[in-house]
Amino acid sequence: EVMSRETMRACLDVLERTEIPTLDVTGGAPEMNPNFPWLVAEARRLDRHVIDRCNLTILLAPGFDHVPDMLAESGVEIVASLPCYLAENVDLQRGDRVFEKSIRALQLLNSLGYGQPQSRLRLNLVYNPPGSKLPPPQAALEEDYRSQLRRRYGVEFNGLFTMTNMPIGRFLEELARGGQYDEYMQTLIGAFNPAAAAGVMCRTTLSVDWTGRLHDCDFNQILELGLAEDLPQKIGHFDHARLARRRISTGQHCYGCTAGAGSSCRGTIE
Ligand code: SF4
Structure with missing residues (x-):
């Protein structure tokens, strides 16, 4: 399932003739689409806010090492899923070593300015509760994430989105x-x-x-x-x-x- 450049062009045409402020790109891994950098560049040329819903591990995959710089240079907001700040819970949900790779990707994004105070580069995380519970209060969980990720891994981020x-x-x-x-x-x-x-x-x-x-x-x-x-x-x-x-x-x-x-x-x- 790969969106063609023609379909992307149709989306950009809509942006061009409306005042829709945001292009929010999701996947799978949207960065794997060969036309992703072009789509981002064109949307930014139209002065639209661009969000990349990123699975983090793609940023460390062979052949995608140019992506973090491209996202930062284009001022793309990153929204990334991190279901817990504890390795065992993430690996249980997402697979072996996913947590370690996610933390390395977050540290890389921080080194480019993402999630840092005073930086225009926004880095937001997403939390889904395990199983059939409703999410806990967002503000309190965000503070837990912030203190745990900062203390354990030196990771900074802007906000946490809890999703049911x-x-x-x-x-x-x-x-x-x-x-x-x-x-x-x-x-x-x-x-x-x-x-x-x-x-x-x-x-x-x-x-x-x-x-x-x-x-x-x-x-x-x-x-x-x-x-x-x-x-x-x-x-x-x-x-x-x-x-x-x-x-x-x-x-x-x-x-x-x-x-x-x-x-x-x-x-x-x-
Ligand atoms: S209320 Fe229904 S249609 Fe609207 S965003 Fe939620 S799932 Fe989609």
């Missing part, structure tokens, strides 16, 4: 296998927060998949849930006025965004 595990994809399979689906949905529904519902990310963002198809959010994209049928379906048919007031395609999984303090691509909503 959405009942889709692999996590949904896990819940089903463990007979926990109903219980998890009751937890999400019981924690419904109208204030969080008012700020769900689909109200201000649009997802473009690798083929150029539009979705209300990343989660709908994973579920292959497209926009409502009467709306433009591909980025090449983008119509700002119609899409800005669109009716969003929702489902049971949306309770993941509205539980507790809410959950979005920038952490809690409230």
Whole structure:
């Protein structure tokens, strides 16, 4: 699944004729797309904020050693998943030595100015709770991460985004296998927060998949849930006025965004 340059061009054309402020690029590993540096350069030329959702380990992979400098020179914000500040928990979730590589990548980014006080280079981390729990309060966990990562590894970062595990994809399979689906949905529904519902990310963002198809959010994209049928379906048919007031395609999984303090691509909503 590799987005073509033509599809990227269609995204850039939309940026050029609208005032959409941010291009948020995610994967897999978006840095592996051969046109990624071109996409970043073009979006920055349009003076748009660019976010790279980075898995960190790619920054140390052979053939990608130019990427950290390119990101820093372009002023790209990095949002990176680090499910815990303890090696054993990360390796258990993500695989052997992932924690050690992630820390090395964070130290490399810090050496380029990322996450440092006074620097314009933003480095944010993402936390997902293990299993079927809701995330703990974001501000307190951010302080734990900050003190632990600083003391143990000398790592600095700007912010921590806590995200609720959405009942889709692999996590949904896990819940089903463990007979926990109903219980998890009751937890999400019981924690419904109208204030969080008012700020769900689909109200201000649009997802473009690798083929150029539009979705209300990343989660709908994973579920292959497209926009409502009467709306433009591909980025090449983008119509700002119609899409800005669109009716969003929702489902049971949306309770993941509205539980507790809410959950979005920038952490809690409230
Ligand atoms: S999962 Fe539902 S509520 Fe959350 S962003 Fe997507 S469409 Fe909106």
